[in-house]
Amino acid sequence: MTSTRETELRARAAQLDAAHAATDLRTRFLLPEGVVYLDGNSLGALPAGVPAAVEDAVRRQWGRDLIASWNSHGWWQAPERVGDRLAPLLGAAAGQVLVGESTTVRLHQALHAAARMRPAGDVLVVDPASFPTDLYVSAGVAEQVGWQVVECSPDELAGTLADLGSQGRSVAAVSMSHVDFRTGRLWDLPTITAQAHAAGALAVWDLCHSAGAVPVDLDAHDVDLAVGCGYKFLNGGPGAPAFLYVAHRHLAAFSNVLPGWHGHAEPFAMHAGYSPAPGVGRARIGTTPLLSLLALEAALAVFDGVDVRAVRARSLSLTAYLREAIETLVPGTRFASPALDEQRGSQVSVVHPHAYGVVQALIARGVIGDFRTPDVVRLGVAAPYLTHGQMLEAATALAQVLAQGEHLDPAYAERPTVT
Ligand SMILES: Cc1ncc(COP(=O)(O)O)c(C=O)c1O
Numbered sequence: 001m002t003s004t005r006e007t008e009l010r011a012r013a014a015q016l017d018a019a020h021a022a023t024d025l026r027t028r029f030l031l032p033e034g035v036v037y038l039d040g041n042s043l044g045a046l047p048a049g050v051p052a053a054v055e056d057a058v059r060r061q062w063g064r065d066l067i068a069s070w071n072s073h074g075w076w077q078a079p080e081r082v083g084d085r086l087a088p089l090l091g092a093a094a095g096q097v098l099v100g101e102s103t104t105v106r107l108h109q110a111l112h113a114a115a116r117m118r119p120a121g122d123v124l125v126v127d128p129a130s131f132p133t134d135l136y137v138s139a140g141v142a143e144q145v146g147w148q149v150v151e152c153s154p155d156e157l158a159g160t161l162a163d164l165g166s167q168g169r170s171v172a173a174v175s176m177s178h179v180d181f182r183t184g185r186l187w188d189l190p191t192i193t194a195q196a197h198a199a200g201a202l203a204v205w206d207l208c209h210s211a212g213a214v215p216v217d218l219d220a221h222d223v224d225l226a227v228g229c230g231y232k233f234l235n236g237g238p239g240a241p242a243f244l245y246v247a248h249r250h251l252a253a254f255s256n257v258l259p260g261w262h263g264h265a266e267p268f269a270m271h272a273g274y275s276p277a278p279g280v281g282r283a284r285i286g287t288t289p290l291l292s293l294l295a296l297e298a299a300l301a302v303f304d305g306v307d308v309r310a311v312r313a314r315s316l317s318l319t320a321y322l323r324e325a326i327e328t329l330v331p332g333t334r335f336a337s338p339a340l341d342e343q344r345g346s347q348v349s350v351v352h353p354h355a356y357g358v359v360q361a362l363i364a365r366g367v368i369g370d371f372r373t374p375d376v377v378r379l380g381v382a383a384p385y386l387t388h389g390q391m392l393e394a395a396t397a398l399a400q401v402l403a404q405g406e407h408l409d410p411a412y413a414e415r416p417t418v419t
Contacts, residue, residue, distance in 0.1 A: 009325055009395075013388035016317055023314040025384035028302040029235075036390045036397075038369040040382025041181075041209055041347055044235030044299070053298030057291055075290050079262075080281055082297045086234070086243055089300075089308050090207070090226070091217035096245055098280045099230065099296065100288040103208060103242040105258070106227040107137045107175075109283055110244060112257035114173040114202045114225060115145040117250065121172020121201070123164055125150050125157065131181045134206055138175060147172060154187040161199040171201040173224075178216065179209035179345030182372045184337035186214060186345040190221045197222065208232055211243070213315055213346040213383065215308050218245055225250070233346065233382055236296030244283050251279060260285040302384060315346045315383035318391055322348050322379065325395035330402060336376055350377040350398070356415050357407035358398070364406070367397045371415075 017024070030046045031037060037045055061069040070076050083097035090097065115121070126138045128151040142149045148169075152160040154176050164171055174196035179186050193203040202224040210216055212233030218226055224247055230240030246254050256276060261267050262284035265275045276282035303311075320341065326333050326348070336349035352358050352375060359371040359378075369379045379394060401407055 005328055009328060009392055013321065013325075013392045016321060016388040020314050020317060020388075023306070023310050023383065024387065025302060025306065026387075029385045031385060034366050036367045036394050037385070038367065038379040038381065038394060040235070040385070041213075041232050041378070041380030042370055043238060044212075044232055044382060045385055046237070047235050047299045047302045049301050050237065050295050050298045054291060054295050057294045078290065078293050078297065079284055079288055080279070082293055082300070083243060083280065085297060085300050086211075089212055089216075089234075089303060090228075090243075090245060091215060091221075092219050092245055093248070095279055096219075096248055096251070097243055098246075098283050099243045099293060100241045101244075101285060102239075103206070103227050103229050104133045104137060105285075106242045106244040106283075107134060107204075107206065108141060109257055110204050110225040110227055110246075111137065111141040111173065111175065112145065113246070113250075113254045114204060115141065115147065116255040117253050118170075118172035118200075118202060121147065121170045123148050123150050123169050123171045125152055125160060125164075125171055125174045125196075125201070127152070127154055127176050127180075129153065129180055129182065130175075130177050131206065131208070134175065134177065154192055157192055157195050161195060161201075165199060171196070171199050173202045173204050174199075175204040175206070177206040177209065179214065179347075181209055182336060182349060182376050182378070184209075184345040184347035184349050184378075186210070186338075186343055189216065189223070193221050193223055209345055209347070212303070212308070212311070214312055219247070223247065230292075230296045230299075232380075234296065235299040235302060235382075237292065237299065239292060240296045240299075241288065241293050244280075246280055246283065251282070254280075254282060256283055256285075258285045262286055262288070306384075311383050312346075315381055316341050316344070318381045318383055318386055318388060319344055319346065319348050321388050322381065322391040322395060325392050326350065326398060329395050329399035346381050346383065348379045348381065350379070351375050352377055352407075354407045354412075357409065357412035358401060360412045361401040361406035361409065362394075362397055365397045365401065367394045369394075 079100045082099040084094045124147045196203040205226040207228035211228040226245040230236035334351040
């Protein structure tokens with residue numbers, strides 16, 4: 001690397017950071033010094049308001065006000081309240097988003113509900129590159145409701161739907177991820193949703209890697225059902241509850257495969273028979289882990305006064321610059337993440353045969369990304385708390401790791417089962 005190039009890159013990082021100063025939200029987070037955190041697409045960083053909110057929920061609400069808190073502190077309404085707080089980030093009007101449970105559970109519910117809404121459907125179309133839990137849920141629900149699972153990449157959907165149609169098959173639902181968890185590929189949600197609808201199918205989206213990072217505009221694009229994590233770009237903390245979106249037009253027909261007393265129209269009447277609540281609350285199951293839910297609620301304050309489009313603009317600048325810095329400092333790098341802005345989520349994925357060792361060596365240098373099997377170094381870019389200067393630090397660390405063979409350290413030869 002020539003020093004001129006390094007100087008140019010450094011100068012550009014400073015210029016870009018100045019140009020994007022309005023969306024630098026680092027003061028809204030508590031981050032350790034000396035770390036470049038590129039794993040916010042796995043576990044978001046700690047928002048500054050969360051410790052006090054959790055302390056308040058534990059000491060004052062639980063500790064002092066005890067069970068009265070279900071009413072006096074709005075615990076009972078929290079799944080819908082936090083859903084409404086999250087809704088603007090998803091482009092959803094109020095009353096359609098519910099928070100609680102895990103993405104896995106929510107996807108089970110969404111697909112079962114889709115089966116009830118499309119009783120004549122016999123096919124579920126899924127992307128085989130989906131996150132494994134989505135594949136397991138798809139296979140499980142398909143077995144339970146009698147669907148055939150047909151796999152196809154989102155960019156081949158139109159042809160697959162046409163083939164299925166010509167075979168007389170009826171597609172009940174198309175279930176895809178907005179952003180591919182490995183490659184960071186951002187799929188065209190409006191077009192795919194429209195293609196599903198043209199085939200008579202419902203569009204079910206996994207927004208785990210886009211909620212809080214990419215504008216989704218669920219209402220504008222007529223999405224039917226969607227789910228997503230609370231602990232990635234929404235920064236809700238480890239095991240934060242997930243969300244479920246049910247479009248208004250489907251609420252009345254949404255049937256809950258896991259009916260429980262919290263989703264009952266009159267939960268405290270203690271009726272023996274089940275009768276669903278009228279709104280999105282009908283997707284509730286049982287008692288939600290409140291402390292996690294309240295932590296997520298407090299975490300969402302980092303988005304106060306911030307449009308997700310501004311977060312996206314910062315993210316695109318950061319990821320484009322990170323890619324450019326890596327290309328400059330490590331010529332010949334192969335990327336799994338797309339170069340085109342409109343195809344790139346909020347991550348840069350580098351392909352390397354020793355990806356696991358590369359990630360571990362980067363972590364040893366304070367650059368925290370993660371490894372995704374078989375060969376991906378995944379660098380998640382949570383725009384609100386990262387800078388272009390840190391992108392350069394990450395690219396420089398990668399260049400040094402590879403130049404010095406740090407990734408070949410025998411300590412990284414054996415991968416632990418949990419990484
Ligand atoms: C795209 C995607 N879907 C689903 C999940 C899993 O969700 P959960 O563990 O909340 O059920 C993940 C986890 O990383 C994911 O990346």
